[in-house]
Amino acid sequence: MDQALQGESLMEKPRRFDRNLVVIGAGAAGLVSAYIAAAVKAGVTLIEAGAMGGDCLNTGCVPSKALIKCARIAQQAREAEKFGVELSEPRVDFPRVMLHVRESIAAIEPHDSVERYTGLGVEVLQGRARLVDPWTVKIALNSGGEQVLTARAIILATGAEPLVPPLPGLDNVDFVTSDTLWEKFAGLDRVPEKLLVLGGGAVGCELAQAFARLGSRVTLVEKAERLLPLEEREVSEAVEQSLNAEGIEVFTAHEAVSFEKASAKVRAPDGERLLEFDQLLLALGRRARVSGFGLEALGIVEDGKLQTDPYLRTRYPHILAAGDLVGPHQFTHMAAHQAWYAAVNGLFGDLKKFAVDYSLVPRAVFVDPEAASVGLGEQQAAERNIPYEVTRYGIDDLDRAIVDGAARGFVKVLTVPGKDRILGVSIVGENAAELIAEFVLAIKHGLGMNKILGTIHIYPTMAEANKYAAGNWKRAHAPERILRLLERFHRWRRG
Template sequence: MKKLLILAVIAAVAIAFFILDLHHWLTLDGLKSGLEQFEYWRSQAPLLTAGGFFLLYIIVTALSLPGAAVMTLAGGALFGLGQGLLLVSFASTIGATLAFLVSRYLLQNWVQSRFGNRLDAINRGIERDGAFYLFTLRLVPAFPFFLINLLMGLTPIRAWTFYWVSQVGMLAGTLVYVNAGTQIAQLESLSGILSPDLLISFALLGLFPLLAKKLIGWIQRRRVYGRWQKPARFDRNLIVIGAGAGGLVSAYIAAAVKAKVTLVEAHKMGGDCLNYGCVPSKALIKSARVAHQMRQAERYGLDVTAPRFSFRAVMARIQTVIHKVEPHDSIERYTGLGVEVLQGHATLIDPWTVEIRLHEGETRRLTARSIILATGASPVVPPLPGLDETGYVTSDTLWDKFAERDTPPEHLVVLGGGPIGCELSQCFARLGSKVTQVVRGERLMTREDTEVAELVQASLQDEGVDVLTNHATLRAKQRDGCNYLICDHQGQEVELPFDELLIAVGRQPRLTGYGLETLGIETHRTLTTNAYLETLYPNIYAVGDVAGPYQFTHTAAHQAWYAAVNALFGQFKRFRADYRVIPWTTFTDPEVARVGLSEQEAIERGVAHEITRYALDELDRAITESEPKGFVKVLTEPGKDRILGACIVGEHAGELLAEFVLAMKHGLGLNKILGTIHTYPTWAEANKYAAGEWKKAHAPEAALKWLERYHAWRRG
């Protein structure tokens, strides 16, 4: 009731403010027209006028009413620079603090309880650096001050800290505005507009945000670099740590623009994608697919054949594929491009110095103006009791461990329902393993729409994968020479026997051992970076899995361009990393490819949308290849052809998605896709037909009726 009463009072005052037309007095025209009246009041009762102005300023600021900027000018116009600055400075801070306290009292508990998990990172940042964040916002008046007051009230920052930081932070801006107000008061004729004092005052008013931004940058650099001694000269323009996708592209770009760059890799060139992820898994998927097609030969009018193969040969082929791709990422290639490649472990000594323990035993120290961290990620292994006893493999280690097997595991348990778990479950089932896939949640692939996950799950189950949802893993154990995974399913313990246990529950960034803790760089789930991919230190950047928010090879390469260009040319122009159009594909059968919003995300975020679907069982090419499974689903703005997202499930979905990625990137709608010639018969026609379904649903019915009458008239 108290909160409702306060809200009612605030609402009543705000309504009265506008009904009584008081806001007219808080405009520039109102200020100019009322100066003579205010001057009279001040001459008759200076203290009362000053007190009334002080109180009115507090009320306007506390209630977040429009007009605070004009009142600041009025302070200079009425009371001069000294007294005006004193009144406005304290009144604005007191009013802001009252607004802060009201926001905290009314909304903080509700917001924190409702969005607590999402606000953890913000709360930690405010508790650690809240004063600096607030000071930065106060110094640069681009962000509305009333919003700062209200939003800060929702955070854990202390009220006293909010008060004194606001008092200090707003002082410079208040001085500029009050000084400008003194010049307005002295404006007696049009010729006065050209007076030097007035021109200087308004020049300061316009330049202040830029000057404040420069000052903030200087303060921030002093703050983060204060305890370090910057080298007088540098050995390199750029040092890149990690030779995965992000690191390789960063080094390539630096060498291409003739910068002196060193690339450091502790293990294998090409990183996880080449050696443990994308390349070997897709090679395995192809072998498993051929084995599956042999068993399904009757679909193509052929005799069914049971595939006969050596699993050792399958794994050997995978290594052959890796070796064929390796030259693209090799030391020799990058050295030829002008990159110095060092094999060893890199540690940051200070923001510009990297110590490299080379594999040969030597230690080198190099300095660079900028450093890019591209250290990648490793599989998450949950702390399950008994794992050391039973053993396990991950998506990184299975390639070496399984290389010497003549047959695939007889009974494989896959822990995890994400893309990696689903791809590998299907592969090993197709190669003859009895596969049990264990999922903690209610379904597979939680980032995709429910219908997509259900289609993939049905496909896995049709091929023999036993998908167990709502199974929380408890422990692993050995008994009588057999291995078991113990799970909790609806309060009952379930024992799942296995020969091999594959853990695929996600990947975590590699953050330890690089000296980040010494430098004070936060290492939570990922490195904290800004829009320019800068870490705590503006000259140290992070890309790829270590930076997030996506763990894809193509996003690591995408980020690398921004990081490298900002690192080398940021003093002239910096570029914000663009994540608006990020595609991804899960290479199960059927494939799942997506870009932009899913239907599930659109509903969760309250985004208005329309859905257009085209079933692949209507596509001629799908029929000819006996692969009619899947669909194209496109989300668009209501009544418009602007694409919000696209999801394709089916054969070659990853390839088909590229057209939608291009369209979204360059603002092309479904009408443009519909108007583009697609070769017949191809899978790509599915995109055009989906666009045609949208067009059909938005046909101008009234115009078509008139056309029907016209043609009837033409027939006589």
């Protein structure tokens, strides 16, 4: 027995278990894990201390996209004159905007509710879970009292929380994060006049644009040399150009070092500057939520980090983890993807186990125009010494984009030199997060550019951009020798 299990946590493995699986956390990873377990008729208990649906439903994907929709409507009203429709400057009723956010959450809540999962065969307990040994979970029930369960397998799906750095003066600033802004802003009559956003990742860029469109004067600060540093440089540049065009002041290669009540001192390569704000929004990333679950005592967490193997197993093979707690990609769709592996490996791993497939993870940034990517980018390919060719198609040439007033952006495809096999794709443009799906399918199933080109795409649609990108690839790889022979053949046929 490991030293971590000495003392009151020392316990032999039970001969019988109350459950086949206990899942801690009812976000995307936990919900899908519990659903799969119930579908294969395992005895499963799902434990959640807070709201069902986790961060995605309550403070992440759903509220942010509802806010972005309201902001887009406001921007469309401003741009209506381009289409011959004269409208005055839109008046933003911010309490009504926040009501739309809450109504959106409420409409989706039944999908993740206790009632739905109970109906699916999952026992749902609302309370705070703590592992007292590798097989035993003690639940402090929200309704009072405690319940203790033993489980043959346990899945940790506790999620992540916004990163708040220990910067001087930050404790004296009334800041918000992507988790807390929804509750605080629900009580505001209007958006903050001057909003400072720290962090130029997906969350920072999305919220900066949304609040600018709703009426805030927004300043965005990013420590890296460019926005969205994990994306292709062209994607970063396109997003920054869009933000600048809407009046957002963007400072890259700038780092906040200290705060006063309504100002931030920011260090830049050329010195320091002071940025004033009415409201500070921290969007500096998220860290795994590991404290308070008894994981440290079991030696599962060290220095605030939880380690898992390729099968999502911790140091105890029957204790697994999935979702934002694990990473490396903190996306809802990745959490759901990992949940399958966690559930199957937890229930059947002693018979057959499966390593998580991270080879194809699509991602999107829901700014306007959207940015979406899948597979390798040029930087990644170069770092791995993978040869590639680049094919581009400018969406400004696309008929549907032109008539929609959305003629901006591009499709960029990396392929194996001389072959049509797709290595990676980046798209910037209207509905890019939808357009990327065709390439995800193509890469997943080994379909190349020729197959995309040979597929009928409805005219006029944005999806034709994918076909035209394939057409550009085909033209660049035309069989010149055969074409010269055909030219001679047709000249001969003319007599």
